[in-house]
Amino acid sequence: MAQDHDHGGDEEHGSELSEMQLRVRALETVLAEKGYVDPAALDVMIEAFETKIGPHIGARVVAKAWSDPAFKEALIADATQAVQTLGLINRVGDHLIAVENTPTLHNMIVCTLCSCYPWEVLGLPPVWYKSAPYRSRAVSDPRGVLADFGLTLPGETQIRVWDSTAETRFIVLPMRPAGTEGWGEDKLAALVTRDSMIGTGLPKDPKAVG
Amino acid sequence: MDGIHDMGGMHGFGKIEPEANEPVFHAAWEARCLALNRAMGAAGAWTIDEARFGIEELPPEVYLSHSYYGKWALRLEHMVVERGFAGADEIAAGHALRPGKALRRRFDLAAVPRSLTRGSFGRPAPAPARFEVGERVRTRNIHPSTHTRLPRYARGRVGVIEALRGCHVFPDTSAIGAGENPQWLYTVQFEGRELWGENADPTLKVSIEAFEPYLEGA
Numbered sequence: 001m002a003q004d005h006d007h008g009g010d011e012e013h014g015s016e017l018s019e020m021q022l023r024v025r026a027l028e029t030v031l032a033e034k035g036y037v038d039p040a041a042l043d044v045m046i047e048a049f050e051t052k053i054g055p056h057i058g059a060r061v062v063a064k065a066w067s068d069p070a071f072k073e074a075l076i077a078d079a080t081q082a083v084q085t086l087g088l089i090n091r092v093g094d095h096l097i098a099v100e101n102t103p104t105l106h107n108m109i110v111c112t113l114c115s116c117y118p119w120e121v122l123g124l125p126p127v128w129y130k131s132a133p134y135r136s137r138a139v140s141d142p143r144g145v146l147a148d149f150g151l152t153l154p155g156e157t158q159i160r161v162w163d164s165t166a167e168t169r170f171i172v173l174p175m176r177p178a179g180t181e182g183w184g185e186d187k188l189a190a191l192v193t194r195d196s197m198i199g200t201g202l203p204k205d206p207k208a209v210g
Numbered sequence: 211m212d213g214i215h216d217m218g219g220m221h222g223f224g225k226i227e228p229e230a231n232e233p234v235f236h237a238a239w240e241a242r243c244l245a246l247n248r249a250m251g252a253a254g255a256w257t258i259d260e261a262r263f264g265i266e267e268l269p270p271e272v273y274l275s276h277s278y279y280g281k282w283a284l285r286l287e288h289m290v291v292e293r294g295f296a297g298a299d300e301i302a303a304g305h306a307l308r309p310g311k312a313l314r315r316r317f318d319l320a321a322v323p324r325s326l327t328r329g330s331f332g333r334p335a336p337a338p339a340r341f342e343v344g345e346r347v348r349t350r351n352i353h354p355s356t357h358t359r360l361p362r363y364a365r366g367r368v369g370v371i372e373a374l375r376g377c378h379v380f381p382d383t384s385a386i387g388a389g390e391n392p393q394w395l396y397t398v399q400f401e402g403r404e405l406w407g408e409n410a411d412p413t414l415k416v417s418i419e420a421f422e423p424y425l426e427g428a
Binding site (some may be wrong): 031138 | 215216223234236241246248253278283290303311319323328360363364395406411415416420421
């Protein structure tokens, strides 16, 4: 279960915390008493988001694509179908699209209008992904955004930003790091960060993971 | 609608501040709020497009001053009252005072697995697609006061059809209860300079997912 803790700690956030706790509790009680929702079913949904669905799924997909050229080809052709074959999740929603980074092209995913995100393979989006700074700048100043993440790409690298304005969902297939020849999928998956699959980061340095 | 939610290209929001080892939820109420919102959608109380429009209808000062799940809580409260699923008096009392309204299905344990897969919004095509991959198109200069998925920064701009993504529920009509009205969906790619002018990053290309009614030949 999520722990109550006052992230941020400023007064404004603290007051929102207690106000929202009360409002959401009232809503849940009313909607349950009306017979619309079973609180036990909410528990199971929350548990899935906290423990089952997360970027570890995407990391397995990327590691498989790095290891198996036929799978990579299938992933780029139809990521929904390809991910389905791995059996990592019950069913993949329609129109998952994998976009591949190359030495000359870097992809980045955003939803400028709300918070669309490939959560079946990455879990729920982090706060920054849903925040005004990211949503406003990703489409106009992606290099500035990457600098906020401590990432500088060569000036000649083409930057491609995908604004998720419909029910299509995108996942970035980052480049396999050099120095990982002969690595198995488990070891490769440990290099794949959430941010590398959004395009605001790169996979971990293999030397740091060893 | 030309609301505060349509943030692409705006200035002044500052630096992005990623949180190291961020938890899935920062408080228990956020988890309950997410689950309640999704559960009511899964129960058939409203479509995803109506729910997104519900967030956009929050006043701009409310939108900017509340956290992500704070906005979800306000949206949920607003929508259950607006659609008659509960009264404001019941939410204030913290208890149901009257029997509930009929819903398509109750959100119970059996409904959970289905709710963990994204809905399917592909629909049979009513007509052949009007545009082909590689074709130049111009996005229309539209400003509906209701929900649309054509962001302001990409209106009236020339781009190239990069992919045809099938025929989907049209959010602009679905959001206002005017039906699914399926439309072809395209990935349209723009040069950074077409969107942001001559000082744009010359290495930048941006794409949107554009429904056919957003596009005209160029």
